Amino acid sequence: MKRTPGKGVDVKVDNVIHEYGDLRVLDGVNMDIAAGETLCVLGGSGTGKSVLVRLMAGLEVPTSGEIQIGGMLVPEYAALPPDEKPFLVSMVFQHSALLGSLTVEENITLRMREHRTHSEKDMHSICEQVLDEVEMGGSNNKLPGELSGGMKKRVALARALAVNPDLLFYDEPTAELDPVLTEQIGLLIARVRRDRPITQVVVTHDMVIADIVADRVAMLGDGRIAEEGSYREFLASPDPGTRSFLEAARVLTSRDQADNKDKTGKDG
């Protein structure tokens, strides 16, 4: 099957329940992600965001429920031989997950090299292109150990883009980064959204990222999607769970800030 590269596929999560022993992490998650959309899944620490994204990427199998990507069940998709996949899925991991013994270029071209899908020349030019895309040009021969945390994240994004994915998952792409780097990564993801018509699912607890990249946000709480909508709608949500998440994330709407000023005014 010949694939049309980087066109975006939809994702359907249907009543997914996931348990570890007695611990029910996901308790009936339903979600529809349209092709070409960038969705941010928000939620506090330990709410099961990483678990959900691992399930969608086919790295784990849900206890019950189904997940479809591009109209295909995840296990069916995973069982296809690498060269018969009608579309490709990539993922950027929380700790970058670059292979330490390989150089930046070897990491980026790993999939193409292992499956012999491209010539040396093509692999090199794709590598140059994606490194430019994440503003890491010239670091081809560095080892991951020589890079800073922010640089590793960029290379991890470059590696995910190199396969020309139709669906791209991010698990906490800005974990352990300072606010400046966080914003830079956010802008990179937003640039991918602008330049490539692919579906992106960004799992994060970082409101800055959600603000910069999301077409839509979904809030994960108590094992379910508690709330869905645009970033603006989300900020104004009356839902107590969402409110406490927002408070914790210290992203207050201007009205909230005004309220706060009133309070301090009264106090003073």
Next chain:
Amino acid sequence: MQRCGRTVLNTLSTLGEVLLLLGRSIPGPRSLWRERTRIVEQMIIVGSETLPIASLVAFFIGMVLVVQTADQLVNYSQEVLGSIVGLSMTKELGPVLIAFLVAGRVGSSITAQIGSMAVYDELNALRTMDIDPERYLVTPRIIAMALSLPVLILYADAVGILGGCLAVQLDPAIDISLALFWDNLVSEIAMQDIVVGLVKGVVFGVTIAAVSCAFGLRTRGGTAGVASSTTQSVVWSFVLVIVFDFIIVRMAVLLP
């Protein structure tokens, strides 16, 4: 009683895990050819990690063996010294010595490496690239160990015997000449004895590699998890090496 039962169950399930991994990772000729660069890379690692320390230890073991055995033989005849030292080295000490060194140096680092790859999602990253971590990481290591251990064992045998010769020459407590020692050694060691040592090498190599990779792959729980699987994998390698050693020796005795 219940704890005892659980220990037995855990042991059996670990054994099963290692065996299944082994079954899945033995390559056909085609993938063997595909993996050739990674196999050679791994063989170089095994060799360079083990050779210096193996030389030193084998040399001293050879000398100790001569001095110790000669002392035991004082009241009999030291003429058989050569065969005793040669046979102990080729059939038993060479293989086990190398297996322990490789388990300690290479096996532990395989577990630590694959374990930290598991903990930091690098194995998952491979999976999302449609690369099977077992084919990519385990197969080359198993083949490399199966090929390098016999070579290392031959080398350790030679160095050990060399150490023995030196001891015969220099130790005043030893009455026999170096020529007599050597003649006795050469006349008593049959091809079969060396082959048994090499078979042990292949079996030990596969065992250590499979155990080390299995413990690496099952690692969970951050750096603490990596540390605990590394220790466990070394202990398991030691135990299984000794068990297989016994089994092979017992079978070799039955051979004509």
